[in-house]
Amino acid sequence: MSTDTMEASDQDIAEAVRRLKAGGLVALPTETVYGLGADAMNPVAVRRVFEAKGRPADHPLIVHLSDADQLTSWARDIPREAIALARAFWPGPLTLILKKEEDVPDEVTGGQDTVGLRVPAHPVAQKLLRAFGGGIAAPSANRFGRISPTTAQHVRDEFGAQAGQGGHEVFVLEGGASAVGIESTILELSGSTPRILRPGAVTAEQIAAVIGRRPEEGSGDAEAPRVSGSLAAHYAPRTAMRKVAAERLRDFVNAFRHSGRRCAVIAHSQPPLAEYPHHWIMLPAEPAGYARGLYAALREADAAGAAIIVIEAIPTGADWVAVNDRLGRALAGAGITPV
Structure with a gap:
């Protein structure tokens, strides 16, 4: 793959789709950070994401979709507030936590009955998702607990040119620097009260303006779903x-x-x-x-x-x-x- 351009070519997208369908790993640009993606319906491929990152298996992944019409394939009992928020903020840096459909692999959800879903705004991610036709499970493309990548070079610095931990190949798509630069807002809508489990570019005030009530902030209690990026220590450099x-x-x-x-x-x-x-x-x-x-x-x-x-x-x-x-x-x- 060429690395001297700022955006993936059609050939790059085709190769990424081929690798995803074969159970491989693809690093894809999004407007938040670069993600390390796998076919979200392939449990073996999803486990490779965890192995490459060194990520604990009970930490759920966010599934990236091409558009909001795919919501019903991944979630059930979808509240009206979720539909309104999807219309307002998708594509964009908002992840919704919803009750999962039965066939969503436990490897994606960390064994929970909820799933995180979002539609990224980056044109390369959109192009890949439309060509692939399914959901891509993708945490940030870095070693677990370390600094998230916002360029393709950061991903290559993290994993080497192609090799991930355990020998897994990582095919890196170019997409320039991420426009937002930090991970998406995560909003829980699986219970009775909307709750922000991770703050991001979409604020509580913006969410309240759409759904008519302000979401609570923070995990609140031990029953809240586990989500990406919620550990007290995360996103850390090696230097003190x-x-x-x-x-x-x-x-x-x-x-x-x-x-x-x-x-x-x-x-x-x-x-x-x-x-x-x-x-x-x-x-x-x-x-x-x-x-x-x-x-x-x-x-x-x-x-x-x-x-x-x-x-x-x-x-x-x-x-x-x-x-x-x-x-x-x-x-x-x-x-x-x-x-």
Whole structure:
């Protein structure tokens, strides 16, 4: 497959479909992050996703569909609110948790009676799904617990050119950089109360505007369905991390400079010190732009050879909920308590 173009060719799509139908793995671009996909109705293929990622088998996968008309093939007892939300936000970064149809493999759902479904907006994902004709089960295309990929090169960096863990081939489709940059909002609609189990680009306020009631936020209780990306430690680099308030940032990194240690900085409001010799990454100071660049920045910082990644604390308003969620999990996964 050619890797010098920003979008998959018709030949690439045909090869990806061939591999999916043969039970293989395909990394596909979506507007959120790149996914590691398999035929969602093939239990053997789905197990290969878990093996390649090193992902626990009881963690459910999200099934990607070409359009909302496929909902009834995957879910039952579909509430009117789900139909309204699908019309409002699909294709787009919203995953709906619904009661699954009986023939949906347990490998996809982690043995639960619910399934996560979404219709991605990325044109390459749409082209692949239409050509394939079925659902593609696809978590993020990275090792379990590590930083999600937002480019095809990130996937190749994660798995090697073609080989996944255990020798599984991963065929990588090109699609440029993901436009959203963090994973989809996950909304549970399998019970009596809508509940956001993972925040994302589609906000509680936007959901409330469609269904007429504000969803609860957080898992709430132990009976809530298990979903992707809900572990306290996730999306983490290998380098230790520390979150530092804006007013303390320069003093903190200067202390590292004077101690002779290198650090990588991810900031949004403070440009690098002129005399600062280490790695300084600036992200936009607004939530959509920050989210779009976050995972690429974490990967760049992780590769900088620094002793620590220093994150300038970001705002805590409603528009920043999803980004704060990902940063909090990354900090927990990197093993440094936020300050």
